[in-house]
Amino acid sequence: MQIAAMWDLFVTGILRGGLYALMAVGLALLLGVMNISSFMHGELYMIGAYMGWFAFVTLGLNPILAILFAAVGSFIVGMVIERGFFYPLRRRSKEGWLLNAYLVTVGLSFVLQNAALAIFRPIYRGIRTYWTGSIRISPAMSISADRVMGFLVAVVTIVAFWLFMRGTKIGRAIRAVAQDERGAMLVGIELDRIHTLSFGLSSMLAGIAGASLLSINPAYPSMGLLPLAKSWLVVILAGLGNIRGAIIGGFIVGIAEAASYYFLGAGWQDVTSVTMLIIILLFKPSGLFGTEVKGILER
């Protein structure tokens, strides 16, 4: 195998991995803090894509502002959904939260998809590029500026999120809730607020992913299915509710898929990643980074 091909494979994998990591971190956050197995994460991605499209095409904002618009919009949508559906559910259900919350996400996923279909009709709303031109990274290879920027957005977002969770008081409070709810209440943390905030953040991460990849994946009502499946794959691979693992797992899956693209040919990447999933479930069901310690960043 040539060096150039290796390099090509690595770069493609990393670019893919950035997106997977972004989606998976949001899922892991919901699992860790609220114990929700979300099946509407793809629809949050879809909402982000439509918002990015609206801001870029309709409002004519510059790309960074369009992605920021989608981020803020998705954050608000996430908080509204939490207040409107999960908050009342939590007040009423003492037992069976896991199943009930899961069913609500499935229901919301249908509703949001069909609402998008009714409002935006089955038309692809895409853009050609956010950024034109390409960046030459080696004599044999150049990547479109759009992909590079998409990756940078993912990396900046993940780093910012990580610093927020590690270094701020609210970030610490979110981790505290994930580790010990009783303890968190006893130090004076208001669980309801942390839950709403976490849902908003998770939604924001998915929205950023959707908006920043608009030139590759145009906005469409059912566009969320594949990202949903992929992010679940990453989360299971990494260990449920583990944020650090979700980031690393995103890149592992991205690189594995790029490798299968190279060695096995196009169309085999999903087979590769699902095979990895089956192997993990057979031999280490707690996930690659899953341990007994409770927590979302540290687990």
Add this chain to the structure above:
Amino acid sequence: MEGKVLEVSNVNSGYGHLQVLWEVSLKVSEGEFLALLGPNGAGKTTLLRTVAGVLQPWAGEVRFMGEPIGNLPVHQITRMGLSFITEDLNLFEAMTVRENLLLGAYIRRDKRVKDSLDYVLHLFPVLAERRNQLAGTLSGGERKMLALGRGLMSEPRLLLVDEPSLGLAPKLVQSVFEALLELKRRGVTILLVEQNVSASLQIADRGCVLEQGRIVLEGKSVDLLGNEHVKEAYLGIGGAS
């Protein structure tokens, strides 16, 4: 009722259909150290949980700093200045000692959190040594110290401590009690629940004995230490000969 930090009057409480506390009343004054004693299953922990808001009283009234708190959620009661150190400690195991302590000061908005951190680390030197270690890796005694330290970080008006000696080696029990004694010297108001009757009464100002969900005895520590019932049932001395 001036100077009363906590007033519990005629409180009934329990879990589901099971009533545990029957008409329990007690008071804790500013700066006082009250020990709540009694056998296993008497309802000591239930009383603390009811005061801290983990459980709601079925009847009766709980007042903290003169305000009724019977129906407030836990985090609001904490914000009023009550700190509850539970039996299972509820530490954030995957965070460092320092992060746990900082979370103890979560409700504070002033700039002197750093001073409190220094104060707690000075009070419990083992925590200073292990400040960057994960809480889950601490030994039993260190965990109790961390829970006490975290409870102090909010500068509480009242500290509820549930069974700090439980599951500790005798030497560590002694150091936990020394820590409590030190807190008392510094003027912290404490309500301690313990099974270790003689040790508790040696450091507490007053004691209450809870049996089968009712307060059966109440008085100054010295008087309780000399009380026949206490001697016989808890200290294993004397009795009807």
